[in-house]
Amino acid sequence: MRWDRLFDDLEAQLGAEERRDRDSEVADRTRRERAAVELGARFAAAVGGSLRLHVVTGAHVTGELVDLGQDWLLVRLDNGRDAVVPMRAVTSVVGLPPRASAERTARRFALGYALRGLARDRATVAVTDSSGQVATGTIDVVGADFLDLAEHVLGETRRPENVRGRRTVPFRAVVLVEAR
Incomplete structure (x- = not known):
């Protein structure tokens, strides 16, 4: 025993x-x-969900994640407008699901390609840079690593008499591009 x-x-x-x-x-x-797991895969799993992005200026961007690319997010803001947010401008996120998505991947094109779409459509935009300054107008040119903004008042069309100046913003300084 x-x-x-x-x-x-x-x-x-x-x-x-x-x-x-x-x-x-x-x-x-x-x-x-x-x-x-890369952050982009976590964002891909969040498409259609609500997120709160904290960005380098200290501001918060809240809304539904509509789409994403290699280095950018498209967010439908709570005010109904769409905004492009470069991923490198995001300091933290609230609302990401704990898992990544293997089914949905980011669009293959980068920030410049997305901004060229806004320039082609002649959309009036508000561009927030890393200092927190907001410039409004129409994107005239999108280069390899910068954009040129024809500055004019929101609500005005981009005509030579309405343009108050031209501003060049390097991509590394772009925090938010809100289509108006």
């Missing part, structure tokens, strides 16, 4: 050790998988 108890005890110890090893392996695999 004593041998039975000894063998049962040894078997229980072996089973506990196997469970610890398995649990450790699962935890290690989970950490490795999470380490490979």
